[in-house]
Amino acid sequence: MKLRSIVSKLLVLFILTYVVSAMPLKAKADAFTSVTVGGDLSEQQKSDMLKYFGVTKDQVNLIQVNIDEERKYLGNVATKEQIGTKSISCSYVKPTENGGLDVTTYNIYWVNSDMIKNALITAGINNAEVKAAAPFNVSGTAALTGIMKGFEASKGGNQISEANKQAANQELVTTGELGQKIGKDKAAGLMNEVKKEVVEQKPDSKDETEKIVKNVVNNYNYNLNDNDINKITNVMYKISNLNLDYSKIKGQLNQVASKLKSTLQSDEAKGFFSRTWTSIKNFFQGLF
Template identity: 30%
Template sequence: MRKITIAILALILVGMLIPVGFSTDSNVVITYGETTYANSNYKSNVDSFFESQTNYDVDNVGSKIITADQVNKVSSSITGRTYNSNQILSSALVDLNDNDNLQVSVDKSKITVITGDMYISALKSAGITSGHVYVTSPVSASGESALAGIMNSYEEVTDVEIPDSVKQAANDEIYTEAEIINNSNVSADDLSKLVDDVKEEVSNDNVTDHSTIVNIINNYVQTNNINITNSDIENLADSIQQVQNVQDDVSNYQSQVSDFMDNATSGDFSLDSLFDWIKSFF
């Protein structure tokens, strides 16, 4: 009788701890482009995509708004391009509960330039190797501005800031690839594979010299019969060199994120453990 009474009191305590309708997960964050967030129809379309792809009720998921100012801090120094507040459409959901391997699911009906593999490559350049990312837009968009939101989401979830130098390198990679695709006949898949192969060789051999990186790119271009200009190759070499030069900052960021993940899995309050304890009384 005493055990049952204690268990009932424990269940009452749990009920007091959990508000009605509570299902917020601190490991999941949505970032909305400010144009999308300001338009109820746009936001509804984006929310519908996220809910169709995940098991989450978006009303119970934390969110942030990515503004033109935030995107321009990155884009203006890379391409010289600036965006208005009515041009930030791409939105992303980041789920760190699915953290074995980095995955990116892109709404191909709306994101017209940047592919899932491109996001993965750029995020890995920033030291991000886990989580499931979903990217969409209410109308057709290149997807370039989404990377700023994705990285912002990771900062929000982990409470670890990505160094500016790392953000710059990752965004430069995305913008460089987008420019090449827009100005040439190369496919997004071929270009993404080229960048990944070159980055892997550059990383393995710890190459930081620009001319050496250019030679590596030329070798891959010729071997795989990829048609890009010398200017494209120079720009790619600059981008990959920048990624290579920030590896110390990347390693430091990864160390801090690892500490967060270790603490999150070992020290957080667990409802499952509490319910197991309650069941032990019966």
């Protein structure tokens, strides 16, 4: 009996040892962190990006993003030139329990960290450490696709609805286009302020959304045209239909607003004095 008991215990130990050793490395690694790499990068470039993120492929969920996935979300909102023909952008995504969004960029020239942060809030991601990067200078329009895919693949992430993904990508592209016209920080700050009003007020129609957009834009001397207003309205109307909970995202929106406050305040003052001077000039012209 003793011999049978010893043999049984050894058999159980052998089985456990085999099962543990056969488990994939990712299961033993930090599955809360994901890294996405562009499918058109060389193996050396992918390795360099892992080094930049400070991880090895055995420590993270390593995911590849291809150009077809990027076109899926950007095809209707970005030009072919903005999307490009290759998948290059990479991302590091680590969901956190609190602390808001910590976003940094490297070799991304068309969008900045605040633009990405705004889009992530729209996507429904409230707490995460995010890095968007590339081995050489790229626009960064496709970075959001990889970030959202990485978030969903991480153990601490959740699935993101298609509506949220579409709205987030459209917001990023629209903000990037505004950034070319008025500057990245101003564009990010303006879109953030408009979104705060839209999410809080919950407009019932596109016309009501447009009124909110115009009310905010009129505070600044940005010389935006009707096409700009229309693009902002379109994306904000999409956002208004996402039923985002203002009480939950207020902190994240204020975090972005606080960082860009000085930029917006200076331009608000310029807009105020410009409108005031125009009113005074028109008054005296009317007299004479």
